[in-house]
Amino acid sequence: MYDIIFVGGGLNYAGAVIAAKKGLKVALIEQDMEHIGGTCLNNGCIPSKHFLHLAETEVKLKNPAFTRHKDRLKLEVAVKEKDEVIHKAHRSIEAQCLSAGVELIEGKGYIFDNKKIEVNGKKLEAQYVVLGTGSSPFIPQGIAYNKSSIITSDEVLNLTNFPENIAIYGSGAIGLEMASFFAACGVQTTLIFRHEHISNKIHPTLLTSLEEELQNLGIQFLKNTTILEATEHNKKAKITTNEGVLEFDKLLVATGRKPNTDVVKTDKIKVSRAIETDEYFETTMQGVFAIGDCNGKLQLAHAARAMVLNVVDTIMDKKKRLNLNNIPKFFYTLPLQYAAVGVTKTTLDKSDIKHKEEYFPLSALALSHLTGAANGGVVLYTDEENFILGAELLTPHAEELIGIITAALADEMDKDALLKAVFAHPTFSESLDRVLRRVK
Numbered sequence: 303m304y305d306i307i308f309v310g311g312g313l314n315y316a317g318a319v320i321a322a323k324k325g326l327k328v329a330l331i332e333q334d335m336e337h338i339g340g341t342c343l344n345n346g347c348i349p350s351k352h353f354l355h356l357a358e359t360e361v362k363l364k365n366p367a368f369t370r371h372k373d374r375l376k377l378e379v380a381v382k383e384k385d386e387v388i389h390k391a392h393r394s395i396e397a398q399c400l401s402a403g404v405e406l407i408e409g410k411g412y413i414f415d416n417k418k419i420e421v422n423g424k425k426l427e428a429q430y431v432v433l434g435t436g437s438s439p440f441i442p443q444g445i446a447y448n449k450s451s452i453i454t455s456d457e458v459l460n461l462t463n464f465p466e467n468i469a470i471y472g473s474g475a476i477g478l479e480m481a482s483f484f485a486a487c488g489v490q491t492t493l494i495f496r497h498e499h500i501s502n503k504i505h506p507t508l509l510t511s512l513e514e515e516l517q518n519l520g521i522q523f524l525k526n527t528t529i530l531e532a533t534e535h536n537k538k539a540k541i542t543t544n545e546g547v548l549e550f551d552k553l554l555v556a557t558g559r560k561p562n563t564d565v566v567k568t569d570k571i572k573v574s575r576a577i578e579t580d581e582y583f584e585t586t587m588q589g590v591f592a593i594g595d596c597n598g599k600l601q602l603a604h605a606a607r608a609m610v611l612n613v614v615d616t617i618m619d620k621k622k623r624l625n626l627n628n629i630p631k632f633f634y635t636l637p638l639q640y641a642a643v644g645v646t647k648t649t650l651d652k653s654d655i656k657h658k659e660e661y662f663p664l665s666a667l668a669l670s671h672l673t674g675a676a677n678g679g680v681v682l683y684t685d686e687e688n689f690i691l692g693a694e695l696l697t698p699h700a701e702e703l704i705g706i707i708t709a710a711l712a713d714e715m716d717k718d719a720l721l722k723a724v725f726a727h728p729t730f731s732e733s734l735d736r737v738l739r740r741v742k
């Protein structure tokens with residue numbers, strides 16, 4: 303009998319290590335030990351950010367201060383580098399688990415009635431179970447995914463040669479990041495999306511700038527376009543849209559990810575699109591929790607990690623609510639990144655929260671003009687008493703800068719509290735000082 307069985311070795315591993323260090327008897331079941339660390343490590347955050355950081359260098363080398371660069375990013379080297387890092391990380395995670403006393407079990411786990419876990423034909427029992435089985439790419443009807451000409455993020459981060467051209471379907475996180483990557487590396491890149499704009503969640507001023515920046519990078523927008531059918535034709539992707547027929551070397555399908563729920567083999571755990579959970583991530587079966595992508599709340603690695611740590615605290619009688627609104631989100635687009643935390647204009651427009659909004663354009667900072675960031679900006683939201691409610695940023699390294707506002711939210715700061723900080727010059731963090739000073 304275990305105290306806790308964790309099913310799925312993505313961000314769940316962090317919870318397993320902490321619970322074992324606290325003296326609990328813990329097992330972690332992962333269907334493929336060469337995939338320990340989950341999507342984030344193997345085919346998500348880490349490989350995509352490695353590629354994007356390299357592509358950012360390509361963007362910087364276009365600055366006229368450099369003599370023309372002749373070398374193009376060598377994709378096979380980038381893939382080899384990331385594979386080596388991933389391999390080391392697998393061994394590091396296993397070592398952390400083993401030294402903490404976590405029992406690692408390789409095999410596909412299933413949960414049945416009475417919390418029984420079946421793996422490799424054996425039935426295991428635990429007082430608590432934490433499901434963290436992740437998600438998989440969602441492919442819309444009519445698209446014949448074949449892993450060669452029609453691919454998803456599972457394949458795109460393992461390409462060893464650049465295609466001449468690529469179409470990317472979907473303008474969410476993966477679509478925008480991968481379009482930035484390919485365009486920055488000189489691949490003819492077409493972004494196909496169903497609506498007028500790439501997003502309906504970004505502040506309109508920042509959205510206009512972001513769309514301009516992406517188009518300046520060379521991304522062609524095919525808006526208001528739906529793919530009705532996509533099939534392979536002469537090793538290329540033949541696409542039929544509401545606008546006509548097109549052909550590309552590759553079609554990357556980036557239309558969202560569906561939670562992996564086949565772990566559940568009992569109707570005592572309610573599953574709709576995702577495994578349903580309450581605010582403490584407990585499923586409808588008492589003592590069984592679901593964290594990360596499989597519960598459908600927020601598909602982010604740091605959210606999954608925060609959820610599993612929260613579940614371990616709940617199990618250890620330190621129950622507290624995790625505020626998912628205060629978890630930062632970002633898109634690593636090029637050349638500027640977008641990040642948001644707390645409320646945004648879209649969420650405020652749908653609520654009756656009384657608030658103030660201030661905007662500061664990066665063009666007001668000399669540094670921006672030297673770094674190609676003058677089209678960026680920051681938006682800050684406060685309540686009527688000047689307490690910080692959230693922010694949206696379009697800046698270089700917005701994913702880092704947003705940490706300042708995230709910390710201010712966690713500590714429930716008002717603008718004067720945050721204004722006690724002096725930010726270094728010349729940096730983009732000064733834009734936060736300037737926007738805070740605009741709040742009256």
Ligand SMILES: Cc1cc2nc3c(=O)[nH]c(=O)nc-3n(C[C@H](O)[C@H](O)[C@H](O)COP(=O)(O)OP(=O)(O)OC[C@H]3O[C@@H](n4cnc5c(N)ncnc54)[C@H](O)[C@@H]3O)c2cc1C
Pocket residue numbers: 309310311312313314331332333334337338339340341342343345346347348350351409410411412434435436437455476562564565593594595596600601602603604605606
């Ligand atoms: C291209 C891409 C880029 C991304 N970039 C970022 C980013 O920059 N920042 C960010 O925060 N998020 C990013 N994400 C999202 C992030 O990867 C996920 O939110 C995160 O990995 C979810 O963690 P998880 O533990 O819930 O699931 P996963 O990481 O998917 O882990 C689930 C694990 O469970 C295993 N498993 C599944 N079913 C079973 C079973 N029945 N039995 C045993 N094992 C099982 C799987 O093999 C897998 O290892 C990205 C995703 C993609 C695809």
Ligand SMILES: NC(=O)c1ccc[n+]([C@@H]2O[C@H](COP(=O)([O-])OP(=O)(O)OC[C@H]3O[C@@H](n4cnc5c(N)ncnc54)[C@H](O)[C@@H]3O)[C@@H](O)[C@H]2O)c1
Pocket residue numbers: 442471472473474475476477479495496500556557558559600601602631632633634
């Ligand atoms: N920087 C990051 O944190 C990061 C990076 C990459 C991925 N991720 C995570 O991975 C998850 C998956 O990324 P994603 O880009 O696939 O999903 P997404 O939800 O971010 O975007 C999906 C896109 O596909 C479109 N779409 C949805 N259904 C469609 C359909 N049936 N037909 C046509 N278009 C459709 C949506 O309008 C949207 O443009 C995201 O939820 C995100 O949280 C995060």
